[in-house]
Amino acid sequence: MNGDAGLVGCLVDRLATRLPHRTGTHGQELQQDDVVLITRSTLVKVSTSALAFVLDSLVALLEDIIRNYNGIPPLAHPPHVLLSEAYVLALAADxxxxxxxxxxxxxxxxxxVDADPRRAAPAIVPEPLxxxxxxRVFDLVKWLVxxxxxGYVLPSSTILDDTPRHTDTVARSASGLASPLPGDADASEDDDYMPTTxxxxxxxxxxxxxxxxxxxxxxxxFDYFRNVVYTVRTAAVVQAAPGQSAATPDDDKASLAVLKILSFFWVDAQKLGLIIQEICSSFLHFRKSFQNTVAVVAPLLITRWLDRYPHEFVQQHTLHKRLDGGADTLFDMTQTVVDNGRKKGMLYPLQTTLLFLLPDVFEVASxxxxxxxxxxxxxxxxLDNLRKALRNKNEQAAYSLVSLLRASRHFVAEDDAALVSYxxxxQDEVREAVFRRGNDSSLFDQDMMTAAFVSLAELSLDSCVDxxxxSYLSLSxxxxxxxxxxxxxxxxARQNDSHVYEQLFAVAGPFMRTQLKVCQA
Known part of the structure; x- marks a missing residue:
């Protein structure tokens, strides 16, 4: 153990001396530095058996890098400091x-092993840290987010949750630094471009x-999250201020950042229930900025849970059992904080995903x-108002109902689930609203259309193919x-069950080949 710790310490120290915050360069040398590449590769290999030592050393290095920039937005960090932060954080993630x-x-x-992988618990978790x-990890990352x-609302791209991940090799180079966009040969030399990247x-x-x-x-x-919630709730009660100042204090920024990364928490049904219970106990005490953050992150937390543990979600509905934790109460609370039409729309995804946890609601609705x-x-x-809002082209209503269609993909015909019936x-209302032909200004954004098409195909593949x-590929x-x-x-095509959609590929294939020929002409 001591040998591993000593080796890791030496490797991280060697790496630190060549990072941009030490050298003052823009970091492009890292991609050609053999010492850096070998050191990085060695740390990743060592982490397979000694992650605790590697993570401890990398966290210590990051703590040293950002020591003078806590509370300052990452985009405002000096370029050479930001490059070092991105490099070390990417290495820690790897x-x-x-x-x-x-x-x-x-x-x-x-x-x-279960004959039906949908019903088998998929998570094999590593040993505790x-x-x-x-x-220290949470204290660190809250300053990097x-x-x-x-006024932020969930973008349509989050429905499929198919945005580039850190682990996607397309998103970054082998060196751990973000790669310039194709065609941007001079991007790495652009001081304005680099921090954003x-x-x-x-x-x-x-x-x-x-x-x-x-x-x-x-x-x-969970204890860390709960302490943050308690601190926010206590501060709100003590201050009891009629309004907020334009500048958010550092402690508020840190707390809001922790709430934001709540959407990244890896939870099963029991843990999800605990988080909802904790939010429920404080939601009405939260100031608007914290309520708005919950409205954004909670839907992602819930949908990622049902994607990772579909067997729990299916079982909950087939057994007609509500998730413990107070989703019913939290939904009622969201109804009391709506103060205008825009705010009402912002809460649609949160309210819809909370209803995913209440199977009996869909039994009544169906x-x-x-x-x-x-x-x-x-x-x-x-739910009725959501359908009316969809007909009026409300984007958040569309987001919510497309998410509902997508959630139903985890069920099979034999499942007795009112959610699927609903x-x-x-589905026809969603298809009509999203793919209704009109002028360009009345169309939903591209990500929404793609998510709707995918969700409709998952729900009724034969109908979609027919x-x-x-409807989709005609000249008009x-x-x-x-x-x-x-x-x-x-x-x-990127899914494990891509063979299921071969009929769709067969129909769409000729169109795509024709388009490729047109592009090459």
């Missing part, structure tokens, strides 16, 4: 990924690290049972419709 991949390969804590190290800005690298790296830390060391991670309380009637009324009821040529179809098909096929 080390976490390498160790977790090693654990999975070894089959540690492997669950019993030291509590002190976990706290910018709080969610006021490196800041874009930070958050995907933070996501990988937080996923690892929360999956391996849940108790400490007319399988009667509403026996005013609270239930309000929830069903919310999804079948609204209407493909006439808007270009964004055709792009949605191409991007949707690309998405399906």
């Amino acid at each position: 080390c976490c990924t390498a160790h977790w991949d090693h654990v999975k390969a070894q089959g540690l804590r492997q669950p019993a 030291d509590e002190v190290l976990v706290n 910018e709080p969610i800005p006021e 490196q800041v874009a690298v930070l958050e995907p790296c933070v996501r990988v690290i937080v996923e690892y830390v929360t999956a391996s060391t849940w108790s400490c991670s 007319n399988l049972r009667e509403a026996k309380s005013s609270s239930m009637a309000k929830k069903v009324g919310f 999804a079948m009821d609204v 209407s493909l040529s006439q 179809s808007p270009q964004v419709f055709k792009t949605a098909v191409v991007q949707g096929c690309r998405y399906f």
Whole structure:
């Protein structure tokens, strides 16, 4: 153990001397520096068996780099400092990924094999980290993540959650630095371009690290989150201020950043329930900025849970059982904080995903049972209002209902789930609203169309294939419709079950080949 710690310490010290914050350069030398490349590769290999030592040393290095910049937005850091931050953070993320991949390969804590992989617990989690190290990780990353800005709404790209991840080799070079965009040969020399590029690298790296830390060391991670919630709630009660100042204090920024990375937490049903319970106990005490942050991150937390643990989600609905934790109460709370139309729309995704956790709501909405309380009637009324808002081209309503269609993909025909019945009821409304032909200004954005196409295909593949040529790929179809098909096929081709969509590929293939010939002509 001591030998591993000594080796790691020497490797990190050697690496630190060549980073831009020490050399004062723009970091391009790192891509040609054999010592750096070998040191980096060695650290990743060592991390497969000694991650705790590697992560501890890299966190210490990052703490030293940002020591004088706590509270300052990463984009405002000097370029050479930001380059070092991005490089070391990317290396830490690679080390976490390498160790977790090693654990999975070894089959540690492997669950019993199930004939239906959808119903088998997929998570093989690594061994816990030291509590002190976990706290240091969170104390560090909260200064490397910018709080969610006021008025921010979830972009359509998050429905498929198919944005480039840190682990995607396309997103960065082998050296660990963000690669310039194709065709931007001079981008690496542009002082204005470089900070923006490196800041874009930070958050995907933070996501990988937080996923690892929360999956391996849940108790400490949850305690950290709970302490932040308690601090925010206490501060709100003590201050009781009628309004907020334009400049957010450093402690508020840090707390908002911790709430933002909540969407990266790796949770199963039980852990999700604990988080919702904690939010529920404080939501009405939160100031607007914190409520808005919850409205953005909670939907991502919930949808990532059901994607990672679909067997839990399916079981919850087939057994007609609500998730413990107070999703029902939190939904009711969101109804009380709506103060205008825009605010109402911002809460749609949060309210919709909370209803995913309440199977009985969809039983009533699908007319399988009667509403026996005013609270239930309000929830069903919310779904009705969502459909009306969709017909009026409300983007957040579209986001919410497309997310609902997507959630239903985890069920099979034999499952007794009212959610699927409701999804079948609204799919035509979603198709009509999203793919209604009109002037360009009335069309939804491209990411929404792609997500809707994918979700509709997952729900009713035969129907989608039958209407493909006439509705999406005809000569008169808007270009964004055709792009949605191409991007949707690309998405399906990258999935493990891509063979299921061969019929779709067969119909869309001739169109794509024709387009390639046109581009080459």
